């Protein structure tokens with residue numbers, strides 16, 4: 001029987017949800033199961049309601065499931081909130097001290113068993129042991145995951161092992177419908193959060209300055225990157241505000257290193273003038289915008305895809321930029337490497353669009369994280385010039401990009417300004433200079449567009465296509481699978497490369513289908529309108545969601561089915 | 572010795588005739604010549620305003636950025652390459668108004684840049700509105716009843732926050748100013764030089780006559796440059812007598828000397844080592 005089990009561990013912030021979740025995820029991961037982990041939490045440090053949801057499968061999983069098989073309720077509220085989402089075969093596991101009359105509730109004395117093992121504090125370890133017991137994990141795995149967490153010699157390891165075994169034994173005689181036949185295989189790849197994949201991508205891309213101002217859900221990227229300071233040529237600088245962060249990045253890039261920043265919508269708003277600065281000075285920078293719902297402060301710890309139209313147009317007047325929204329964990333790592341490459345090749349800003357759901361969730365990266373063998377910097381030096389004193393930073397060229405030298409490296413003087421300028425980087429209000437510079441900057445778009453990967457088809461020649469972007473990928477594919485299983489002629493088309501808009505390939509991919517629906521975490525179908533604007537093709541309907549929670553494949557499938565008009569459309 | 576002419580450039584100057592900025596420009600060139608730093612080893616970062624245009628008028632590498640944001644650009648450049656000699660030119664509105672937060676952060680970091688603030692106590696480029704250093708009661712078209720607030724005291728602010736090199740110069744004392752710039756550049760860490768600058772077009776109060784009557788040089792043989800309390804007192808002297816010179820100087824470790832990521836030399840000089848990066852990634 002295929003494995004597809006969802007375990008939800010809920011409680012208040014600070015109650016140790018993470019401990020239970022990490023142990024469980026660690027056990028699944030090292031046994032060679034596929035899994036993903038979603039973290040759902042409130043914008044507070046203590047209290048409130050948080051949960052961690054682990055989906056375990058024998059197939060790759062890339063979206064959360066809508067039903068819960070095992071609920072670990074660390075408090076009453078978890079029980080009350082999640083009870084309705086329980087699968088018919090579901091079991092609720094709770095501490096005996098919490099009252100429960102539900103027949104599917106299984107009360108285990110977490111706290112008492114923890115005390116017996118050496119301390120109340122290990123109640124979560126008891127719970128983890130009980131979960132593993134119910135899931136049918138071999139007992140040996142408990143030792144392995146605890147060893148990884150605590151180190152073998154420590155006394156805490158022995159105590160926790162004891163505690164976990166007590167939990168495991170307490171449920172020994174219980175039977176559940178979804179007991180797993182545990183594999184004993186190599187892990188299916190690294191288990192990484194979106195934030196970590198992006199940080200590792202920055203490291204692999206030879207990013208040397210990362211400046212930021214803390215803002216959920218982007219901060220995790222910088223926290224992950226800061227781990228490598230002192231080990232790699234890297235400075236991670238907490239700036240005084242986002243304006244400073246983006247300007248530092250521009251300054252560092254101008255001086256010759258790869259530099260980036262990460263923020264969320266509010267911080268990105270503050271960075272918009274700096275984005276234009278990078279554009280007019282043709283300084284290559286990378287900005288990661290980890291989206292959360294807005295406007296203004298919005299929902300700090302929730303997810304959204306509401307900034308697409310914003311980042312495409314952000315900052316005054318017109319200039320070329322790249323906007324890329326990775327669809328998967330491996331792609332996120334590669335996107336950062338690619339972003340730096342594109343930024344330097346075209347001397348333009350690159351914006352990577354991710355979101356809270358993607359950054360804070362853990363996914364398996366099936367492919368190895370590959371570091372580029374060499375890095376092409378697209379720089380010029382005196383040696384390349386006939387006459388270094390005559391060097392002009394903004395020399396006109398057909399491609400739009402001019403030879404880029406670094407300041408204070410050579411005799412050639414590098415002179416740039418945020419004012420409109422002539423080829424020599426001096427302020428100019430001359431009509432010819434203005435026209436030349438606009439034309440030069442905009443000329444880059446042609447080649448930039450050729451760099452864009454077409455949207456990614458999934459059964460792309462189907463009658464109906466579900467079209468989305470970035471992290472909605474997993475939910476869209478799974479929705480397509482479900483619908484196809486029910487004989488609907490449905491496929492998917494998911495964008496990572498959004499700007500410059502890959503107009504021709506999009507037109508080609510969409511003109512064959514009978515109709516397409518957009519699937520986006522915003523209220524107005526921003527991608528849908530972008531497609532309409534760029535190709536003239538009209539979306540037949542939109543599946544939108546803006547409650548701050550990620551898409552569930554089931555809800556996408558149900559909506560799509562409704563929009564297709566039920567059974568009439570079956571093959 | 573390098574000739575100051577080495578820094579001349581033929582780009583047309585865009586300041587008003589008689590502008591105090593000319594004195595500042597000459598003092599910069601002299602300070603660079605005296606230290607024999609050739610144009611290709613100088614990076615000037617500037618903001619937006621009449622002061623921000625300065626680097627266009629001498630031979631150097633420059634980054635003429637946004638209004639208020641020269642300090643973070645300079646900080647980023649210094650982090651990327653801490654061998655750079657970085658001068659920053661900003662106006663008083665630019666540095667103390669729009670970019671105020673960056674000044675505070677630069678002081679806290681003690682980033683090794685030399686910050687020249689052309690303080691004409693008015694917004695020049697936007698035609699004469701009040702600036703953070705305009706005196707209470709200063710009348711402009713935008714403040715016809717006179718400025719209602721009080722003027723910022725940038726020197727007292729910087730000294731109070733522990734800045735390691737705080738000085739005031741005057742465009743009318745070019746030699747003195749060039750010495751301040753030279754000392755500021757030699758100082759390891761942030762140096763703030765607030766420069767009294769005459770604006771012939773929009774400030775008819777703080778004129779050359781006004782300053783020539785009042786300005787006096789601190790007596791270096793008598794003035795203890797590392798006495799913080801004395802510096803704070805001196806920074807508050809303003810009226811019939813206006814002191815110029817180095818108010819406070821105390822060297823502490825500069826920012827780039829403190830960072831673990833820079834111990835092995837400037838970032839820009841480091842080699843990319845794919846094998847090492849791959850190992851870091853797979854071991855993490």
Ligand SMILES: Cc1ncc(C[n+]2csc(CCOP(=O)(O)OP(=O)(O)O)c2C)c(N)n1
Nearest residue numbers: 619620621622638662663664665694695696
């Ligand atoms: C973000 C932004 N706000 C406002 C302006 C308009 N502006 C240009 S220069 C300036 C102030 C000029 O005064 P100051 O900084 O004291 O320099 P000065 O021209 O007197 O040398 C202003 C407000 C701008 N360019 N950018």
